[in-house]
Structures are given as C-alpha cells and as structure tokens.
Amino acid sequence: MKDTSPVIELRREKPVYQQIETLIRSDIVSGVLACGSRLPSVQSLARQYQTSVFTIHTALDCLAEDGLIDRVRGRGTLVTSTSKKMNHVAVYFGADFWHGGGMDYYRGLYERLSGELDGRNVKHRLIVDTRPAAKQAEPLPELVEAASRRLIQGVIVGITKPVEMSWLTKLGLPLAVSGSAPISARVGSDSDQFFDLALGDLRDRGCRTVGLISPMWIDKHPEEPSSGDIERFFNSFVERLDGFGLTTKNSWVRTPRKPLLNTGHEAFGYREFHEIWKQKDRPEGLIVYPDTVVRGAVTAILRESVAVPEDLKLVFHRNESMICPVEASWLVWDIGDVADALIGLLERQIAGQEVEPIRLPFCFEKASPQNGCPGKSQKLKSDRNNRRNPERIP
Numbered sequence: 001m002k003d004t005s006p007v008i009e010l011r012r013e014k015p016v017y018q019q020i021e022t023l024i025r026s027d028i029v030s031g032v033l034a035c036g037s038r039l040p041s042v043q044s045l046a047r048q049y050q051t052s053v054f055t056i057h058t059a060l061d062c063l064a065e066d067g068l069i070d071r072v073r074g075r076g077t078l079v080t081s082t083s084k085k086m087n088h089v090a091v092y093f094g095a096d097f098w099h100g101g102g103m104d105y106y107r108g109l110y111e112r113l114s115g116e117l118d119g120r121n122v123k124h125r126l127i128v129d130t131r132p133a134a135k136q137a138e139p140l141p142e143l144v145e146a147a148s149r150r151l152i153q154g155v156i157v158g159i160t161k162p163v164e165m166s167w168l169t170k171l172g173l174p175l176a177v178s179g180s181a182p183i184s185a186r187v188g189s190d191s192d193q194f195f196d197l198a199l200g201d202l203r204d205r206g207c208r209t210v211g212l213i214s215p216m217w218i219d220k221h222p223e224e225p226s227s228g229d230i231e232r233f234f235n236s237f238v239e240r241l242d243g244f245g246l247t248t249k250n251s252w253v254r255t256p257r258k259p260l261l262n263t264g265h266e267a268f269g270y271r272e273f274h275e276i277w278k279q280k281d282r283p284e285g286l287i288v289y290p291d292t293v294v295r296g297a298v299t300a301i302l303r304e305s306v307a308v309p310e311d312l313k314l315v316f317h318r319n320e321s322m323i324c325p326v327e328a329s330w331l332v333w334d335i336g337d338v339a340d341a342l343i344g345l346l347e348r349q350i351a352g353q354e355v356e357p358i359r360l361p362f363c364f365e366k367a368s369p370q371n372g373c374p375g376k377s378q379k380l381k382s383d384r385n386n387r388r389n390p391e392r393i394p
Contacts, residue, residue, distance in 0.1 A: 020059040026150035039077040086347045093158045094129045102262030102292040105319045112339035137163040147171040154346045174349035176342045180229035187341040188229050190359040191236040197364045198287045198315040199244040201329045205313050207285035211252030213272045214289045215260045252283045269296025291318040330365040
C-alpha cells in the first residue's frame with residue numbers, strides 16, 4: 001500500500017493508538033486492505049497520523065495480537081487476515097439483568113459467556129440497554145457506533161424483544177440470539193423432548209389428567225415477526241397428550257393475556273396456581289415452566305396446603321440449582337450449553353459458514369421421595385454427549 005493517504009487528525013479524548021488501531025482494523029474488515037497487502041512503514045504511518053513511532057507500534061501490536069497483520073523484520077507489515085477468526089464481539093442484553101427479580105438465568109448466562117470468551121482470548125464488551133421500552137424500538141447509539149466503526153465482529157444477544165430485532169438485524173453484523181427470534185442463528189429449547197419427558201413422568205406416576213402453567217405469550221401483534229418457537233411449545237404439549245394417555249382442560253392451561261416481563265413471573269405463577277386449585281375439577285399432574293414461575297407456584301402450593309405428591313404430582317423446570325420444599329421431578333436446561341451454542345453460532349458466521357437454529361435438550365431428574373429431604377431428587381442417567389450435540393431445528 002503506497003503512502004499516499006492524507007494526514008489524518010485524531011481526537012484527543014481517546015488514546016491515539018486505539019483510534020489508529022480502529023481505523024486500520026476497519027479497513028481490514030471492510031476489505032479496503034486485502035489479505036496480503038502491505039501497510040506503509042511505521043515512519044510513514046506516524047507522519048500520516050501525526051503521532052509518534054511508539055504509538056504506531058502500540059496500535060500495530062494490538063492488530064498483530066488478533067492475527068490481522070503479520071510484522072516481519074525486513075518485509076514490513078502484511079495483512080494476514082480479513083478477520084475470519086473471532087476476536088472482538090459485543091454481548092447485548094435488551095434489559096437490565098443485573099437488577100430486579102426473575103433475572104437469575106440471564107446473570108448466569110452472562111457469567112458463562114464472559115468466562116468462555118475470556119478462555120478463548122476473545123475480547124468482548126457488555127452492552128445493556130436500560131432505555132425505556134418506548135425508546136428500544138430505536139437503534140442503540142453505542143451498538144450502532146461499535147458496528148459502524150468495526151470495533152466488533154458480531155453480537156451475542158442475551159435478551160431481546162421483536163422491536164429490537166428489527167434494528168439489530170440491520171447492523172450488518174452476524175448475530176447469535178438466545179430465544180425465539182425469527183433468524184437462523186438462534187438457540188432455543190427442545191420443547192418436544194421437554195414434554196416427552198414431563199408427560200411420560202406424570203403418566204408413569206399414575207396421572208390421567210395434567211395442567212400447565214407458563215408465561216409464554218402466544219398472541220402477537222401482526223407486524224411483530226415470530227420464529228414459531230412459542231407456538232411450537234404449546235403445540236408440543238397438546239399433540240403429545242394422547243400418546244401418553246393424558247387429558248387436559250382449557251382452564252388448566254394458564255397463560256398470560258399480554259406479554260409478561262420476567263419480573264412478573266413469580267406473581268404470575270402464584271396467581272395462576274390459585275386459579276387452577278380453586279376449581280372443583282383439578283388435574284392430577286402439573287407442569288410449570290420456566291423456573292421463574294416455579295417459585296410463585298410453589299408458594300401457592302404451600303399456601304393452599306396441597307398434599308404433594310398424593311393430591312398433585314409436579315414436574316418443574318430449572319436452569320440451575322434451586323431449593324424446593326415440595327417433591328417434584330425436574331427438567332434442567334444447562335446454561336453452559338446455551339453459552340457454548342451461542343458462541344459457536346457467532347464463530348461460524350464470522351468464519352463465513354452458514355448456520356441453522358439450535359434446539360438444546362433437557363436433562364431429567366426424577367422425583368425421589370426416599371431421599372428423605374424435601375426438594376431433593378435423584379438424578380437419572382444424563383446423556384452429556386447428546387447435550388453437547390444439540391438437535392438442529394428443521
């Protein structure tokens with residue numbers, strides 16, 4: 001590359017070497033500097049950016065560390081990569097997961113993501129959108145700037161809503177989303193396997209009727225895209241009942257009338273269990289999903305003095321360990337597997353590979369009253385290999 005570039009003035013509110021690194025990185029990522037092209041000499045770059053040779057060396061060292069350039073004595077500095085290797089990413093949460101109830105899963109997910117990315121020497125910046133809901137339909141300036149300046153190669157999305165996905169997908173960067181976003185690069189749960197395990201357990205424990213409490217909202221605004229994962233969840237429940245010889249009633253399937261934030265899940269579980277239990281005709285088994293709703297349902301069960309498992313047999317979901325004072329079987333979703341899957345999806349896209357949605361299976365822990373301690377369960381055989389090789393959603 002010939003030294004014909006005009007002198008560039010840099011801002012002083014940010015370290016100069018970082019600004020130079022960003023500018024050169026952007027040219028490499030965008031293809032302005034092709035793989036194999038040669039950068040001007042350090043002295044020429046120092047004149048161009050009106051800075052010292054030492055500052056230029058510092059900026060180039062950062063790029064060399066990320067594998068974007070190769071600095072060879074006697075040959076100069078060559079571009080060796082167009083950033084096919086994942087080096088810099090953003091982790092975006094569309095809600096403040098550090099505070100408030102019902103956010104334990106997301107805090108755990110970020111901890112796993114952060115630890116795994118650190119272990120892979122991938123630099124990452126956490127971006128939390130704390131704007132009012134009405135403002136979140138607009139692009140977040142911090143993320144837009146990072147994308148436009150090529151400070152990041154892609155975005156891992158931990159929490160998002162349809163209004164945010166509309167602008168996230170326009171950033172022009174690879175995305176990997178946890179949830180039911182209508183894109184191919186998403187990680188969700190295997191609802192078919194979930195209900196196969198839950199309904200099979202209740203049948204084996206003598207149940208003939210079953211209820212379900214879940215805050216997943218089915219109805220949506222016509223303009224809001226959907227991946228169909230939520231509809232699939234409830235369809236899996238209904239379609240599998242006959243196969244296990246079980247029946248349900250509409251009044252035993254409790255869902256919200258409008259979208260529900262995680263902070264309202266516990267109250268929802270408490271309220272909806274009371275709605276089931278005050279009915280004259282009650283189910284013999286109950287499935288509660290997710291664990292943020294379980295807490296409220298358990299409080300209501302204790303308040304109603306329900307005899308468990310004599311009068312009601314339970315199957316609960318959880319992400320990690322949870323203290324439970326009633327006997328229940330558990331379906332466990334491993335947060336570590338979610339983090340691995342999200343990182344893998346983003347890494348493959350950055351490398352130029354096509355990806356498909358991933359549906360992760362659950363681990364089953366059967367209720368075991370002989371343990372003699374309420375809330376403990378005997379863990380059945382868990383096929384760890386299956387959990388590390390999740391099913392692709394067709």
